[in-house]
Amino acid sequence: AQRVTQPEKLLSVFKGAPVELKCNYSYSGSPELFWYVQYSRQRLQLLLRHISRESIKVFTTDLNKGETSFHLKKPFAQEEDSAMYYCALSGRGSTLGRLYFGRGTQLTVWP
Amino acid sequence: DAGVIQSPRHEVTEMGQEVTLRCKPISGHNSLFWYRQTMMRGLELLIYFNNNVPIDDSGMPEDRFSAKMPNASFSTLKIQPSEPRDSAVYFCASSPGGRGIGYSPLHFGNGTRLTVT
Numbered sequence: 001a002q003r004v005t006q007p008e009k010l011l012s013v014f015k016g017a018p019v020e021l022k023c024n025y026s027y028s029g030s031p032e033l034f035w036y037v038q039y040s041r042q043r044l045q046l047l048l049r050h051i052s053r054e055s056i057k058v059f060t061t062d063l064n065k066g067e068t069s070f071h072l073k074k075p076f077a078q079e080e081d082s083a084m085y086y087c088a089l090s091g092r093g094s095t096l097g098r099l100y101f102g103r104g105t106q107l108t109v110w111p
Numbered sequence: 112d113a114g115v116i117q118s119p120r121h122e123v124t125e126m127g128q129e130v131t132l133r134c135k136p137i138s139g140h141n142s143l144f145w146y147r148q149t150m151m152r153g154l155e156l157l158i159y160f161n162n163n164v165p166i167d168d169s170g171m172p173e174d175r176f177s178a179k180m181p182n183a184s185f186s187t188l189k190i191q192p193s194e195p196r197d198s199a200v201y202f203c204a205s206s207p208g209g210r211g212i213g214y215s216p217l218h219f220g221n222g223t224r225l226t227v228t
Contacts, residue, residue: 043115043219043222044154044202044219045219
């Protein structure tokens with residue numbers, strides 16, 4: 001069965017500090033992984049997808065298939081990074097668009 | 112494209128009343144999803160449709176909840192009767208889906224913040 005676990009419900013860091021949002025997953029096949037972000041009272045939006053190997057707003061992802069983890073990292077946090085972050089998983093080859101979400105991590109970056 | 116459009120943005124109602132949430136997906140998207148977001152449980156998938164057909168409604172909490180998608184451009188989520196524990200933000204999302212697309216991400220609406228007193 002598929003499962004996405006975000007062990008930290010809340011995470012606080014100071015501006016300029018490195019930040020890592022953890023995500024662990026379980027899936028019988030080879031999944032596609034995503035990070036979504038929700039700024040205060042806004043809609044969820046796609047931040048990063050593993051397949052693209054891109055970096056958005058200096059965020060990067062670290063996929064470790066051995067540990068089945070897909071952590072989100074940023075070397076220097078900014079106040080505007082404060083938001084709710086969701087890790088999500090899709091079955092490779094899925095054509096319906098269904099994503100399995102973790103429970104989310106609320107990141108607060110203090111000035 | 113205006114994106115996924117949800118209405119109303121806010122809904123305050125009394126316990127026992129019927130509540131109807133509406134969603135207009137992005138034109139051309141074949142899959143539509145209804146999610147509920149709470150502090151305690153995070154983001155829960157309630158139901159999703161593909162080509163207007165319900166595929167999985169196992170996340171619908173109770174018979175008080177029902178969802179319809181009469182055509183490709185409109186869906187409703189109804190709660191009857193509503194209860195205070197239904198208070199949450201309800202998101203609608205759509206996805207292009209389809210064969211060969213595979214990893215298309217979801218596009219979310221702004222959500223409806225429901226408060227049941």
